[in-house]
Amino acid sequence: PRSPQAAEVRVRPVPFNAAFVSRLVPRLRWDALREAAESLGRPSELPPEPSPGYEADEEFLRRLHHVLLEVEVLEGSLQCPDSGRRFPISRGVPNLLLSEDEA
C-alpha cells in the first residue's frame, strides 16, 4: 500500500547515518517512495531517480534520510494501488489487517 494521506504529520530528528541510508537505496521502490513524499507535501526533496554516485552525495542522502526516517505520519491512511482499499494510520501505527472477506 502506498499513497499516504496524512491528517497529522510529525517530524522528529534522527541521527544521520550515511552508510545506513545509502545501503537502503537499492532496496527501495523509488517511484513509490517519491509518490509518498509527494502526497506528504515534500515533492522536491527526492530526484526522479537516484543518480549514479549517490553513495557519495551527502545532500541527497540527507534528504532521503529526512523523508525515510524523520517524517512520521501520526494520523492518516495508506492506500492500496490495486484495490483502492484504504488502511488507517492511528497514533503513528498503520493497521494493515485485512478483513475476512478480503483475504
Next chain:
Amino acid sequence: RSVGAVALPGQPGMAEAEAAGDAGLGPAAAQDGAELAAVIGATVPTGFEQTAAEEVREKLGSASRISKDRGKIYFEVPARSLPQVHRLRSVDNLFVVVQEFKDYQFKENKEDALKDLEDLVKKLPWTDPLKVWELNNSLKKKKTKRKKHNLQSPASRGKLSDGGEEGGADQNNTNDQEDCAQNPVAVEPTGGQDKENPQGVTSRNGVEEEEEDNEQSEVKAEVQASSESGSKADEAQTGEGEAKVLRFRVTCNRAGDKHSFTSNEAARDFGGAVQEHFQWKADMTHFDVEVLLNIHSNEVVVGIALTEESLHRRNITHFGPTTLRSTLAYGMLRLCDPQPTDIIVDPMCGTGAIPIEGAAEWPCCYHIAGDNNPQAVKRAANNISSLLRKNESKDSSTALGVPLDVIQWDICRLPLRTGSVDIVVTDMPFGKRIGSKKKNWDLYPACLMEMGRICTPGTGRAVLLTQDKKCFAKALSRVGHIWRRAQTVWVNVGGLHAAVYLLRRTSEPAQDTRPFW
C-alpha cells in the same frame, strides 16, 4: 564516558551526608578505585552463557568463565568499570565474588558440614569485595536521585496510573524470577525499595516493578554529576553516611544431591556466623548487604549481591501477559549477528521487547515490529514512547527518534515485499498463555512460510523462541526447502522449558503468491 567510580566521592552536596561512612571510605576507594579489581559473577538466561561471555569480552575486554552452575558466568574487571558492567545487556543479576571453591569437600554429617560453613566465614577475604559493594552503592545513589527526579514527571505518573491489567500482569511477572528457586525468602523487590523509602512508604508491587525499571534504565545513561537534582535529604535517608549498623541477609542456592543439609539450614547457619563476625543485624526484608551462598555440587561461591532487581525488564514499562525478558531478547538478537543496515522484523512482537532491545543496542539496523493484536500494538507503541522519553536530551523538546516502526498486521499476510528482510526474530506463541496448542499446528507452518517469503534468500536468518518444540519441529520439516536449522539453544522461560532456534534461509527464492503487496 567518564570514569564514574573515581568521580563520585568528590560530588558537592554529598559531602556532608557522607561524612562518617562513605566519604571516609570514599576517597580511599577512589584511590583504590583504579587498582581495586573485582571478580564479578553474573546470572544470565540459561543457554545464553556463551552469548553473555561474548558481550563481556566485547564491552569490557575480559574473558569469562562459564560455571557448571548453569546460567552463571564469572569475569574479572577493575572496580572502576562497574558502570559498564551494569550496562551489560545479557545479564540479569550481578554479584561480587568473595571466594570461589572449585572442589569443596562437604562432611557427610549434617552438623559437621554446617559447622564447616560457619567456620568459613572468618577465613574469607571480605575486605575488597566489600569495597566493591560500597562503590556499587554510590553508583546506586546516583540512580536514586535521578529516579526521584524522574518520578515527578507527568509521563511516569501517567504510566503508573495506567494501572488496571498492566498492574495485574506485573504481579505475575514478579513471580517469574527463577533465580532463587531454593531461597525460601523471595521478597527481593521490597528489600530494594525500602532502601529508598525508609519512612515505610509502601507501594503496590506492580508499581514498584515499573519504578525499578525506570531506575534500572538510568544505569544505561551517563553517571553524571547530578548535584542539581535530588536533595541532601535523600542522602540522609539512605543512612550510609552515619556510622550505622548494616543489615544483611544470606541467600543460599543449593543444587546437587550429595548434601546432607538444605539451603535453608545453610543460609541460617552461615548467616549466624556472618552476624557474629561483622556484628551486622540480620534482616530478611530490609537489608543493605545480601550475602550469596551458591552451592552447586562441589562448587561453592560466596558473593555479595550488586543488583537488587533483575535488570531483565529494563526496557519495558507496559507489560503484557507474556512479556519477554530483555536479557533473553538481547541474547536472541546476538545469536543472529545483526550487521549494520540489516532490516530486522519481529512479526509477532507483543509488547515489543525484542525490537526495542534491538533498536537500543543495534541502532544501525532498521527494526520493524508488528502484531495483529491491537492491545499488543498499543503497548509496544507505548513502550517505544517511554524509551524515547528516556533518550530525550535536555535541550530539545522532541526526543531523537529511533529506527523502529510498529505496524498492526497479520503474520500470515505480511505487508512486506518478498526477500526484503534480513532477519526475522520473534517469540512464537507457546499455546499455553496465549493461543492454544491446536492453533499452533496451523499457525506454525503458515508463519514459517510467510517468514521465509519475506526473508532474503541465502543471507537471511531467523531466530525463533518457542515452547511447543514438537509442533515447531514438524512445521520445520515441511519447509526444509526454505529454512535450515543452524543452532538450537535450550532456555527456561518463566519456568517453561523452551528452545531458541537459529535458522538460515536457503538460496531458494520464495514463490510470490501475494498479488496485493
